Amino acid sequence: MSTEDIDQASFTGCGNSVISATDSTVCRKYFTNGRVKYKLPLLYHFDMRLHATRLTGSSEMHQEESRRVHLLYMKCFDAELKKSILPMSSTKSVPMALREQVVRVHTEAYVDFLFGLQARHMEGPDNEVLRFSPLLVSRMFSPEDKKRYFSANKHNSSATRYSGGSLKAALRSSGAVIRAVEMVMEDQFLQSRVACLVRPPGHHAGPSGFRPSVSSAGFCLVNNVCVGVAEALNKYPGIKIAIVDFDVHHGNGTQDIVDKVFKDEDVVFCSVHLNENIPDDHDLDFFPGTGGYRNDERVLSVPIDPLWSSQKEDGLTSNTSNEATMKRPAPASLTSSSSRKSRKTDATDTPLIGSVHSGSNSVVDDIESSGPDNDVASYPKPLHGRLGFREAFEKQVLPKLKAFGPQLLFISAGFDGSLNDEGCVIENVSGLDLNESDYFWMTELLVKHSGATKVISVLEGGYGRWDATSEMYDLSALSNNYLAHLGALLEKPT
Numbered sequence: 310m311s312t313e314d315i316d317q318a319s320f321t322g323c324g325n326s327v328i329s330a331t332d333s334t335v336c337r338k339y340f341t342n343g344r345v346k347y348k349l350p351l352l353y354h355f356d357m358r359l360h361a362t363r364l365t366g367s368s369e370m371h372q373e374e375s376r377r378v379h380l381l382y383m384k385c386f387d388a389e390l391k392k393s394i395l396p397m398s399s400t401k402s403v404p405m406a407l408r409e410q411v412v413r414v415h416t417e418a419y420v421d422f423l424f425g426l427q428a429r430h431m432e433g434p435d436n437e438v439l440r441f442s443p444l445l446v447s448r449m450f451s452p453e454d455k456k457r458y459f460s461a462n463k464h465n466s467s468a469t470r471y472s473g474g475s476l477k478a479a480l481r482s483s484g485a486v487i488r489a490v491e492m493v494m495e496d497q498f499l500q501s502r503v504a505c506l507v508r509p510p511g512h513h514a515g516p517s518g519f520r521p522s523v524s525s526a527g528f529c530l531v532n533n534v535c536v537g538v539a540e541a542l543n544k545y546p547g548i549k550i551a552i553v554d555f556d557v558h559h560g561n562g563t564q565d566i567v568d569k570v571f572k573d574e575d576v577v578f579c580s581v582h583l584n585e586n587i588p589d590d591h592d593l594d595f596f597p598g599t600g601g602y603r604n605d606e607r608v609l610s611v612p613i614d615p616l617w618s619s620q621k622e623d624g625l626t627s628n629t630s631n632e633a634t635m636k637r638p639a640p641a642s643l644t645s646s647s648s649r650k651s652r653k654t655d656a657t658d659t660p661l662i663g664s665v666h667s668g669s670n671s672v673v674d675d676i677e678s679s680g681p682d683n684d685v686a687s688y689p690k691p692l693h694g695r696l697g698f699r700e701a702f703e704k705q706v707l708p709k710l711k712a713f714g715p716q717l718l719f720i721s722a723g724f725d726g727s728l729n730d731e732g733c734v735i736e737n738v739s740g741l742d743l744n745e746s747d748y749f750w751m752t753e754l755l756v757k758h759s760g761a762t763k764v765i766s767v768l769e770g771g772y773g774r775w776d777a778t779s780e781m782y783d784l785s786a787l788s789n790n791y792l793a794h795l796g797a798l799l800e801k802p803t
Contacts, residue, residue, distance in 0.1 A: 338793075338796070339749070339792065339793060339795075339796025339797075339799075340389050340390050340392070340393050340394075340792070340796060344801065344802060345392075345393045345799050345800060345801060345802070346800040346801060346802045346803075347499050347500045347800050348392075348393060348394060348395035348500075349393060349394050349395065349500070349502060349503070349504060349795060349798055349799055349800070350395045350397055350489075350492060350500055350503045350504070351382070351385055351394050351395065351396050351397065351503075351504045351506055351795070352397050352398075352402065352403050352485040352488060352489060352503065352504070352505045352506065352507075353378070353382045353396065353397070353398045353403065353485070353505075353506040353507070354398050354400070354403040354481045354485065355398065356405075356474070356477050356478055356481040357375065357378060357379075357478045357481055357482060357507060357508050358375040358378075358379055358474075358478075359375075359472070359473070359474020359475070359477055359478050360375065360470075360472060360474055360475045360477075360478035360479070360508060360509050361375075361438045361470065361472035361473075361474065361475075362374055362375075362438065362470040362472070362528075363438060363470075364438050364439075364440070364470065365437050365438045365439075370775075370780070370781060370782070371468075371470065372731045372732070372772035372773070372782060373470075373508065373509065373510070373528045373772065374782070375508065376782075376784070377508075377771070377772060377773060377782070377784055377787060378506055378507070378508045378768065380784055380788065381506055381787070381788060381791050382396060382398070382506055384788060384792070390792075393796075393799055394795060402488065403481060403484060403485045403488060404481075404484040404487070404488060405477070405480040405481050405483075405484045406480045406481075406483035406484040406487055406531075406536055408420060408424065410483070410487060410536055410539070410540060411480070411483065411531060411536055413536070413539035413540075413543065413570070414516065414532055414535040414536055414538075414539050414566050414570050415514070415516055415517065415518070415531065415532070416516050416517045418517065419516070419517045419518050422518075423476055423479075423530065423531075424476070426471065426476075427473075427475075427476040437472065437473065438470050438471070438472045439470065439471045439472070440467045440469070440470065440471075441467050441469040441470055441471040441526055441530070467526065468527075468528065469526040469527065469528050469529070469530075470528075471530075475509070475530060476530070478508065478509060479509055479511075479530040479531040479533075480531070481507075482505070482507035482508060482509065482511070482531070482533045483511070483531050483532075483533045483536040483537070485505040485506075485507050485533075486505050486507070486533050486534060486536060486537030486540075486719075486765065486767055487536065487537055487540045489503040489505050489537065489765045489767075490537050490540050490541045490544070490717075490765065493717070493763040493764070493765060494541065494544070494545060494717070494763060500800065501762055501763050501764065501800065502756065502763070502764040502765070502766075502798050502799075502800055503764075503765050503766070504765075504766040504794075504795055504798060505533070505765065505766065505767045505768065506768050507533055507767060507768050508768070509528055509529060509530055509531075510527075510528055510529050510533070510556075510723070510768065510769040510770055511529045511530070511531055511532040511533035511534060511535070511536075511562070511563075511767075511769070512527075512529065512532065512534060512554055512556060512558075512560035512561075512562055512563045512721050512723075512769050513526055513527030513528070513529040513558070513560070513561055513562045513597060514526065514529040514530060514531055514532040514562040515532070515561065515562040515565035515566060516565060516566055516569055516570060518530075527558065527562075527596065527597060528770075529562060532562050532563060532566060533767055534552060534563060534719050534721050534767050535552075535562075535563055535566045535567075535570070535571075537719060537765065537767070538550055538552065538571065538576060538719060539570070539571075541717055542571070542574055542576075547575070548575070548716050548717055549575040549576075549713065549714060549715045549716045549717070550574075550575065550576045550577075550715055550716070550717045550718075550719065551576075551577045551578075551579065551710055551713060551715035551717075551718050551719070551759065551761060552567070552576070552577070552578045552579070552718075552719045552720075552721060553579045553580075553706060553710070553718065553719070553720050553721065553755055553759075554578070554579065554580040554581075554582070554720075554721035554723070554769070555580075555581055555582075555698075555702075555720070555721070555722065555723060555726070555748075555751055556580075556582065556721055556722075556723020556724075556725060556726070556769040556770045557582060557583050557723060557725045557726035557730070557732055557733045557740070557741055557770065558582055558583070558595075558596055558597060558723070558725070558732065558770065559580055559582040559584065559597055559599050559600025559610065559612075560578070560580050560582070560721055560769075561597045561599045561600065563578055563580075563721065564578055564580065564599075564600075564608055564610065567607055567608060568607065568608070571607075572607070576607070577606075577607060577608070577609070577709065577710075577713045577715065578607065578608050578609070579608075579609040579610075579611075579705075579706045579709055579710070580600060580608075580609070580610050580611070580721075581611045581613065581698060581701045581702060581705075581706065582600050582610075582611075582612065582613065583595050583612070583613050583614075583615050583726070583733060583740050583741055584600045584601060584612030584613065584614070585614070585615050585618065585740075586598060586601075595615060595735075595740065600612055604705075604709070609705060609706065609709045611692070611701040611705050611706070612692075613692045613693065613694075613697050613698055613701065613741065614691045614692060614693050614697070615693075615733075615735075615740030615741070616693060616694055616738070616739060616740055616741065616742065617735070617738045617740060618691075618693070694741065694742050695741070695742050695743050695744070695747050698726070698741070698743060698747065698751075699747065699750065699751075702751055702754060703754070707754060707758055707759070710755075710758075710759040710760060710761075711758070711759070711760060713760075714760050715759060715760060715761040716761060716762065716763065717761055717763045717764075717765070718755060718756075718759050718761035718763065718764045718765070719765050719766075719767060720752070720755060720764065720765070720766045720767065721767055721769050722752075722766045722767060722768055722769060722791075722794055723768075723769035723770035723771055724743075724748065724770065724771030724787055724790040724791060724794075725770035725771050725772055726741040726743040727741075727742075727743050727744065727771070727786050727787065727790050728741070728742040728743065728744060728786070729774045729786075730771065730772055730773065730774060730786065730787070731772040731773060731774065731775060731782065732770050732771065732772050743790075744786075744789075744790070745786075745789045745790050745792070745793035746793070748790045748791075748793045748794045748797075749793040749794065749796060749797045750797075752766075752793075752794050752797035752798060753797040756797065756798060764798065766794065766795075766798060768791075771787045771790065771791070772787070773785075773786065773787045774786060
């Protein structure tokens with residue numbers, strides 16, 4: 310398919326948010342001189358559009374929609390960006406991950422469930438979109454387990470979706486990361502940095518999908534980054550790998566895999582994210598409710614207090630809040646109830662988990678993380694907003710990476726910490742206020758000063774701002790943030 314064919318066929322449904330990349334200040338700032346050592350490969354595949362998220366029979370506008378990723382890909386065909394970026398979308402360039410590659414990080418039972426669900430789904434309507442809920446998961450288990458662990462009244466809701474094309478999209482996304490590992494590690498490729506533009510995201514998917522203390526899968530099916538990490542460990546034994554996650558939500562799935570699956574490997578996970586726990590009602594925690602301060606040999610988890618926490622009454626502790634003291638505008642409910650909870654999750658969900666590579670078919674084996682308690686300790690001082698985020702990177706993440714000395718760095722690149730992004734807004738108040746300069750700064754800090762000579766970026770969250778006038782998500786900030794991130798990934802001539 311030619312570039313012209315792609316352009317003509319691919320903007321359908323993108324709406325007014327499709328803007329010329331050359332009109333972007335970010336593009337002019339980072340891409341206009343065209344002076345790069347090597348073009349940055351950007352891996353994407355059209356199969357990723359097959360993961361449908363609008364529930365069958367509903368008119369909802371789900372924020373994790375195919376348009377957000379496809380728009381970013383199409384921008385890279387802009388004449389100015391093509392001087393620096395190499396879009397790659399062929400099936401040869403972006404293969405699907407194999408089952409044996411996925412089971413390196415996910416349990417046999419969970420992977421069997423995903424493939425079994427796909428087989429059953431193909432027997433129904435081609436366009437049917439289901440809630441990827443515990444109740445749906447329970448269909449794969451025995452009547453005894455269903456009776457014991459599942460309730461139709463309690464476990465039938467989820468913001469995560471599953472459609473006929475979901476598994477294919479997930480495997481293609483993980484395959485992109487596997488391909489990126491090959492590209493940065495093998496001698497036949499010149500580039501040492503690769504960007505993977507993928508969906509569905511993956512950092513909330515733990516060894517068995519759901520985690521028991523978390524209310525949703527967070528739009529994730531397969532942990533793309535960890536599948537790539539496992540591939541690198543398998544092909545290059547002894548390699549030192551760091552994962553840095555700057556998505557606004559704690560990468561709880563990745564952390565669980567690092568604790569359990571990679572516990573005997575040289576792998577370090579660093580996450581900076583919003584964290585708010587409501588002591589009297591954990592259903593109201595900021596999703597996923599995990600990610601308290603932790604700093605040990607495997608994990609650095611740095612919580613940032615949401616901006617709305619400044620409205621707390623004096624005397625309340627960091628990373629907690631009292632609903633009675635929160636004075637916010639009435640919620641603008643788009644896809645769920647009018648709960649103050651982030652729309653990424655649903656308060657009625659109850660997660661499930663299975664044992665890691667145990668061969669057990671039970672969904673409740675090994676229900677707790679093998680790592681230390683990561684949801685209790687407090688950061689030495691409260692951090693807020695973009696300045697707090699930068700401080701966490703400069704004073705916590707960078708020293709951690711320098712002490713570890715990674716050879717390969719994976720970036721779980723989420724852009725939902727942007728001001729007013731749907732991923733960090735509760736009742737019309739944004740919990741974080743990052744912008745494109747912050748994403749450029751964080752990325753440049755990582756690629757220049759982490760010590761890693763090979764870098765792979767993998768998209769996680771980032772959904773845009775709801776525009777009531779157009780009745781769709783405005784993706785302009787997401788586009789600017791992602792372009793700034795790609796600009797910082799460019800290999801410049803010395």
